[in-house]
Amino acid sequence: MVDRDRTTVDNLVKTLMTKLAAPGGVVSNDITDDHRGFRGQWDWPAGWAPHQMLTWIGLMRLNKVKEARVLASRWVSLALETFINYGCLPEKFDVVSCTSTLNLEYGNQCTGVGDFFGWTTASVEFALQQVLTDGDIAEIERNMKMVVKND
Template identity: 35%
Template sequence: MKLILGKIIQTKQRRQTILKYIWSNELKFFTDFNFIQKNKQTNRLTLAGIYPLWLNIATNEQTKYIVEKIETLFLFDGSLVTIISKQSTQQWDYPNGWAPLQYIAYRSLIQISDYKNLARIIRQRWMSLNERVFKETGKMMEKYDVVNINKPADGGEYKTQDGFEWTNGVYLQMLYDQQLELEFNLFFFFISMKYYRIKISYRQYISTKKRNVN
């Protein structure tokens, strides 16, 4: 019991520390903490700022601000860019999108009822881009250009790799989730149809019975 209480206290303290040091009241987003210039946050918005949502650390108000920026600044035709700044040529940065962060963003939002539709949009755009490139090249890629979906991803210290296990894994998990949702919806559709037929049959039975009585 003492160990459990200690873990709970430790978890609360860790959450408070995260909210204190990486939430930017100015940007209304979670940002990196600058360890070189102490007590200072970076001023860059990156998709990594969604991790506190995934871990259920963010407050409802913070979540609202984050989702607003995800939808208006990060989301493009091919899904989510990693960073919105266009001044970098690093391989993780604009206009590129990467499977792990797509999945973290998608999983963060799908667990919140108000943002499930946005999560599905992210999932569908990312899967569609994966499928489109695969049809053209026969390959799954390490990263994708999510802004210019007709162009191959570029930038960084080496050429874009193909194959790629985390892209494969994220795609398969999203596909599984999509199929599960479809099966779930079909199940409830058939249940509701069965209920509707029973209801109609019951009404017909009552109506017939009343006529026979009269």
């Protein structure tokens, strides 16, 4: 299907980039209303490292490398900004508001100084090694210097 039907691929990627892409990465889903009376830990606006990595891999396999790089840059920037500000890499992020503070079921794990959640750490390393270009990384570094200078 992927090689034969580029229209399907293009529509899928367009939906991803318009419905699920957020300033800090990819949200778990696009359901923004609290229809059950609470927000579960996997609900919007949460972004989880496994979802990010699977999305990047899928996009690269679809030859949508630019989109993979854009989303990986957003995720890595959010993770590094969190590390700079709080000294940790938590289990998940609010990728819409770009924060590690989430008002969801079970809260968040690894939010103390020196805490590093395994799959979040792995996702940053994977993005740096497999998805992002040297130019992307340099841009993230420039932006991080601006974040540090502004604080």
